[in-house]
Amino acid sequence: MTQVTKRLFKSYDNQSLSTKRRLAFFLVIMEPLRYLKSRLSYSNFINSSADTIFKIEEKIGFSKIKLPDPLLKNVVDSTKKIKETRSTALNDKPYLRALSDISDYAIDSPEMTLATNPGVLRSVQEYLGHAPFLYDITALYSPSSSISNNSERSPYSGSQLFHRDGDDLRICKIWVLCSNVTMENGPTTLIDANESERIAQSIGYRQETKLSFEKELALNIQVNSLKYAIGEVGTTYATDTARLLHYGSRTFEENDRLVLMLHYVSFYSCYFRRFARRGKRKTLHPSVTSDSTNSIQKIALRGYFY
DSSP: OOHHHHHHHHHHHTSOHHHHHHHTHHHHHHOHHHHHHHHHHHHHHHTSSOOOOOOOOTTTOEEEEOOOHHHHHHHHHHHHHHHHHOOSOSSSOTTSEEOOOGGGOOTTSHHHHHHTOHHHHHHHHHHHSSOOEEEEEEEEEEOOOSOOTTSOOOOOOGGGSOBOOOSOSSEEEEEEESSOBOTTBOOOEEEOHHHHHHHHHHHTOOTTOOOOHHHHHHHOOOGGGEEEOOBSTTOEEEEOTTTSOEEOOOBOTTOOEEEEEEEEEOTTOTTTOSSSOOSOOOOOOTTOOTTTSOHHHHHHTHHHHO
């Protein structure tokens, strides 16, 4: 793939969301077979016997959800163990440490079992409009900071600032809280979808752009449009970080946060397209192969198999 093509796709990913929607048909033209397979897989999910177990409200793009309890407890315990045993992060964000990715999870692990649960997948696909691609499973740790809760909250950077993700037209990220999370623990904080779009249009926002703290204050964001992923251990949320302006990891002194994130994307995602795929291709755990998965898991993990 030429550098020119890569630059064109990078430019597409960073356009405003409304512009990306208008141009998205080019992706269908470039990969019609993969698109049709995605739609066919979507039909298979619709016709499956799995029940929808949660719903993401269209106008909000954020929902507090309930997942199967036995699986959830095992996932929380496993994520806590990862935090205790992993001292090196997979990324370079000091305020948000990725302690694992999808390659760490065996086919029979509680995390992979939850992520490919038919009811979860059907719920995600009804929001995305396509059979979801499971892109990643990640344990994320936000350490406590040196900021007191009465200080000027300005020394933030990167994903600690309001932004929208540019890797898809719609995304579903499921957050399982593996520690108690209050406002002091730097929760994922989002502006509902309608208000996010209004703000984006008013400032000519382009996807992935980080809004400075000063810009954030100037927006005069309505309090009732803000959503917070807070709660006790085991509380779970589903969010669309492509449509919702959001930030996280604004922790205070002696307040950290541990979550597990399940990351689902659609046909339009930059991670699985054949042309100018973005980022380093992730790999699966050796136990997760086309032969070791059932028919539903194959659909969810098809981005890695084909």
